Amino acid sequence: MEKWVLAIDLGGTFTKVGLVNRTGDIIGEKVYDTGAKLPYKNFLTKLENVVGELLRTHGKDIDVVAAGVGAPNANVNTGEMENPPNFSWGERVPLAKSIEEICNLPTTIANDANAAAIGEMTYGMAKGMKNFVVLTLGTGLGSGIVINGKLLTGENGMAGELGHVNVDPYGRKCNCGLTGCLENYASVTGLKRTVFELISEMPEASSLKDISFNHLTGVMIAEAAHNGDPIALKAFELTGEVLGSKMADSAAHLDPEAFILAGGLGKAGDLLLNPTIASMEKNLFIAYKGKIKVKISTAPSAHAILGPAALAFHSLLDHS
C-alpha cells in the first residue's frame, strides 16, 4: 500500500493539515484558526478533531506512516517549540510529543524554513541537490540549510538562523533584541523599512509617498517598481545588495550548490534576483565565483504543507 504522511503547517494565524504522498499529491487538506493566544489545550483538541475526521474519511484506503510539522521556533532535536513569539502556549511547548499522542504516528517537527528546505529537496527546486540553502523571505527571514542531503540541525537543534546574521552593528533594531539583523533588511518588512528610509532621503516623486507604513505591502512596492518608481526600484536594488553580500558570507561557510529564495519577497522575481546575484558574485571568495545557483522557489504558498510532509518522509529515511 502506498505510504502517505500527515502534514501540519502550524502558523501564527492558521493551521493547515493534510495527507501527502511521496510525489506531492495532497488529499483532505483543512485550514483552521490556530488560536495562538488561546490555551495550548484548545489547539490540541481542535487538532485531534480535525485529524480524526481526516483519517476516518481518507485513512481507510491508504497507509499513513508518519507526521511532519512545521512550526515557529520548533526545535528538531527536542521536538519542542521554544519561546514561540506571539503564542501564549508557554516557553517550551512539547509539540512533537502531543501530536504523537493524538495521532499515534512518529512525529518530526522543524521550524517553517527548515521544513521548506526539505520540501524543496523532495518536491521543488532542489530535487537532486545535496548542498543548498533555502531562504524564506516573508515577514521575517527564515532559513534551512541542507548538507549532504540532510537538514543541518546543529548542536542544539537550532542551526540555520540566517535572519540574525549581522548587516550593520549600528543599523536597524531587530525584534530579537539585536541590532542590524539581516531580516530587518531582506524580508517583506525589511523592504518596507528600506522604502521608508529612501522616502526620508529622496526628493523624487513616488506613489509610495501616499501610503502609510502599515498599509504598504510588498506587492505594492513590486508594482511601483514595475511602473518605474525610483524609490521602489532603489529599494529592491538595496535589498538585493544586502542579501547577496550575506549569501556570499554563507557560501564561505557552506560551499553550497544553490540558494533558493522562497516566501512573499521571492514573488518579486527579477526585481530581487538580479541585484542579489550581482551582489553575491561581487562578494564571493574566488573559489566559489560563478559556481552557485540562485533560484526563486516556485512552490505556491497554498502548498505550505509540502514542507512538513517532506520532513516526515525524510525522518523515515533517518530511522530506516
Next chain:
Amino acid sequence: MEKWVLAIDLGGTFTKVGLVNRTGDIIGEKVYDTGAKLPYKNFLTKLENVVGELLRTHGKDIDVVAAGVGAPNANVNTGEMENPPNFSWGERVPLAKSIEEICNLPTTIANDANAAAIGEMTYGMAKGMKNFVVLTLGTGLGSGIVINGKLLTGENGMAGELGHVNVDPYGRKCNCGLTGCLENYASVTGLKRTVFELISEMPEASSLKDISFNHLTGVMIAEAAHNGDPIALKAFELTGEVLGSKMADSAAHLDPEAFILAGGLGKAGDLLLNPTIASMEKNLFIAYKGKIKVKISTAPSAHAILGPAALAFHSLLDHS
C-alpha cells in the same frame, strides 16, 4: 598489529613528515624545505626519498594503512591543490594522486585548517565533540567546520573559508581581491594592521611606535599588551570584537558546541579570548547565548602533523 598512518604537513616553507598512531604517538618525524618555487617534480622526488627512508627504518614492525596530508588550498573532494598562493606548481596540483603513487597508500588531503579541525577532534580540544569550528589565526585565517562528527566539505570541496567573510565592505584590501575580509582583521597580520591603524589615530606613547611593520610580530604586540601598552591593548580588544561578531554570525549558520582558536594569535591567550567571547555573546542570537564554548587550542605547532594524521584515520572510517 597496531595501525599507523603517514602524516604530511605541506607548508609554503617546510614540509613535515612522520608516522602517527591513533593515540597521537609520533615516530620518525622529518622536516625539510618544501621548495614551493621549484618544480613540483622536485618536491615529489624529495618526498619519495624521505618516505622511503621513513618506512624502511620504522615500517617493518608497524602496519601503515593510509596517508593524510594538510596543504594550502587543498580540495578534499578532488585531491588537488587549487591555485596555491606562493607555489610554482601550477593551477591544479594532483597532490593526492601523486602521493598515492609514491606511498602506495590511500591518501586524503585537506587544507591545513580542515586537517587541524579533525586533529582537534581526534587528539585535541574537541575530543568528544560533534559540532565545532576551528579557526587557525596565523598569517591568514583558516577554518575547519565539523558537523555531526564529519568535516564539512561542501558541494565543491571548498567549504569553511571563514577568513573571507566580510567585516567591512569599505575596509581593508585582501590578498584574495575582495575588500574587508575577516583575515585582514583577525589574524597575526590583521593584528599588526590594527596596531598600525591605531598608531595613526592615537597620540599616546607606545613602544610599538619604534618598530616597523615588517619587523613587528604578534609576540611583540602581546608583550607590549602585557606591559600595559595602550595601543597593544586596544589592538587586541578590537581584534576580539571583530572576531567575536563574526563567530556570532557563524553560530547563526551552524549552532556549534564550540569554537577553537588555534594558530599564532591564539598564543595571546586571554588578551584575545576575553574580548572575543564578550563580543560573540553580545552579538549572538538569543537561541545560542551562553551555550557556545570558546577555547584556545593547546596543540603545539611542533605537532602540525597530528591534523593530517587524524585526517587519514578519519578517512578510514568513511570507507569502512
